[in-house]
Structure formats: C-alpha cells, structure tokens
Amino acid sequence: MRILLIGPPGAGKGTQAARLAAHLSIPHISTGDLFREHIDQGTELGQNALTHIRGGFLVPDEVTTGVIKECLARPDTERGFLLDGFPRNLAQAKALDGILADSESRLDAVLDLEIPEDQVVSRIAGRRLCRQDREHIFHVDYSPPEVAGVCGFCGGELYQRDDDREATVRRRLEVYRTETAPVVDHYQAQGLVTTISALGQVHEVLNRALVAIGRGQVDASGTSS
Ligand code: AP5
Numbered sequence: 356m357r358i359l360l361i362g363p364p365g366a367g368k369g370t371q372a373a374r375l376a377a378h379l380s381i382p383h384i385s386t387g388d389l390f391r392e393h394i395d396q397g398t399e400l401g402q403n404a405l406t407h408i409r410g411g412f413l414v415p416d417e418v419t420t421g422v423i424k425e426c427l428a429r430p431d432t433e434r435g436f437l438l439d440g441f442p443r444n445l446a447q448a449k450a451l452d453g454i455l456a457d458s459e460s461r462l463d464a465v466l467d468l469e470i471p472e473d474q475v476v477s478r479i480a481g482r483r484l485c486r487q488d489r490e491h492i493f494h495v496d497y498s499p500p501e502v503a504g505v506c507g508f509c510g511g512e513l514y515q516r517d518d519d520r521e522a523t524v525r526r527r528l529e530v531y532r533t534e535t536a537p538v539v540d541h542y543q544a545q546g547l548v549t550t551i552s553a554l555g556q557v558h559e560v561l562n563r564a565l566v567a568i569g570r571g572q573v574d575a576s577g578t579s580s
C-alpha cells in the first residue's frame with residue numbers, strides 16, 4: 356500500500372507511522388527523520404536543512420523533493436511505503452503526483468490526524484527521541500522509558516529536539532495551517548482522505564488508522580487480532 360500520513364506537529368505521525376509500517380511491512384519514510392540524520396552526520400544538506408528547521412520553517416522544496424525522489428526510487432518501496440511529513444505544501448504534493456505518475460502508481464490512502472492545538476503543545480513538550488534509533492519515540496508522561504533518559508530498545512541516549520521549543524512549535528503550527536492544510540484539500544478532491552482523531556491511547560489511534568485502510572485490529576500490546 357502507498358499511504359500518506361498528514362497532521363500538525365505533535366499529532367503522532369511518527370508514533371503511528373512506525374507501527375503502521377511494521378504492521379504492513381512497508382518502509383516508513385519521514386522527511387523530518389531524514390533531515391535529522393543528515394544534520395547528525397554533518398552533511399551539507401543537513402547544514403542547509405538545519406537553518407530552516409531551527410526557525411520552524413519548511414526546508415526548500417527542491418531539497419525536500421530531491422530527497423523523496425531518491426527514496427521512492429529504492430527497490431524496497433516497490434511494494435508500498437508510508438510517507439510521514441511529506442508533502443507539506445501544494446508544490447510538494449504536485450511533485451509527488453508527478454513522481455507517482457512517472458512510475459504508473461498512485462496513493463491508496465491519505466490519513467489526516469486531527470488534534471486540538473493545546474494537546475500538541477503538551478505532547479511536544481514531553482517528547483524524547485533516541486539518538487541512535489529514530490523509530491522509537493517516548494514521552495515523559497504518556498510513554499515514559501523504563502530508565503529516564505535511556506532508550507528501552509537500544510540503550511541510546513534520549514534527547515529533546517532543537518525545534519521543540521515553544522516559540523518554534525508555534526511557528527510550525529502556523530506553517531501547518533497556512534501551507535500544509537491545503538494539501539489535505541488537494542487529496543480530498545481525489546477522494547483519498549480519511550480524517551482520524553489523534554486523541555486517546557496510541558493503540559486506539561492505530562486501530563482507527565487500520566480500519567480506515569481496511570486492515571485488522573491490534574490490542575493494547577500491539578498484537579493483531
Ligand atoms: P517533522 O519531523 O516532520 O516534524 P512535525 O511535522 O512538526 O511533526 P513532529 O515530528 O513534531 O510530530 P509527530 O506528528 O511525528 O508526533 P510524534 O509521533 O513524534 O519535521 C520537522 C521539520 O523538518 C519541519 O518543521 C521542517 O522544517 C522540516 N521538514 C520536514 N519535512 C519537510 C517537508 N516535507 N518540507 C519541508 N520541510 C520539511 O508524537 C509527539 C509526542 O506525542 C511524542 O512524545 C509521543 O510519544 C506522544 N504521543 C504520540 N501519540 C500519542 C497518544 N496517542 N497519546 C499520548 N501521547 C502521544
């Protein structure tokens with residue numbers, strides 16, 4: 356399946372994308388994670404991206420679309436993929452339409468995660484990421500690690516993202532409203548969008564997503580039924 360996950364910062368895109376991608380055995384492609392990987396490796400692309408990410412602005416389209424084009428050319432995306440954080444404006448959506456048309460494929464579903472802004476702020480304030488393993492996302496209150504500051508999966512150090520300061524989060528929300536929300540309308544016109552409440556426990560949100568794409572259900576432990 357070719358799925359796109361969209362929603363404001365802190366809605367839980369990364370949290371759900373990791374679970375959905377594992378459930379469907381398809382790669383999880385997050386432009387935010389790819390940029391953070393470049394930043395950690397000190398590449399030129401990473402240094403360029405950082406200047407935009409720090410302020411809560413979008414990385415320029417030509418850079419972002421180039422990164423995605425490269426990812427979608429990989430053989431592991433032939434059976435499908437889950438895009439998280441791309442496209443983020445209409446120009447990127449049109450570029451994706453073109454990339455898919457060139458390979459005679461199309462999206463199967465767009466899942467739009469909906470969440471009130473006050474919830475976003477508390478989710479982002481408590482978020483912790485692992486420096487080694489980008490797929491596991493923690494929250495100091497909602498999904499705390501067993502040992503504070505340590506990833507329970509690989510033992511890596513947990514850290515807070517640079518762009519998770521309140522002023523930057525406010526800017527990211529504004530960018531979402533003005534630039535990304537129209538992308539939902541773009542795909543709504545193609546009949547692809549299901550809006551899902553991002554409230555409730557992680558497995559409840561996951562089940563809403565699975566229902567939307569016509570797949571099974573999981574229990575609280577993540578086991579399929
Ligand atoms: P990106 O990394 O994509 O950030 P974002 O869209 O702002 O979204 P987040 O990653 O902050 O939130 P999320 O929805 O993934 O939530 P999460 O699952 O972590 O992009 C960062 C920057 O990179 C952008 O600002 C931009 O500069 C640049 N960029 C990226 N893509 C780009 C593009 N296409 N074009 C241009 N620039 C681009 O969850 C948040 C917290 O909530 C976690 O702590 C989690 O544990 C907790 N949580 C999740 N679900 C639940 C739940 N159900 N209940 C309680 N807590 C929960």
Ligand code: MG
Pocket residue numbers: 368369370385387
């Ligand atoms: Mg994310």
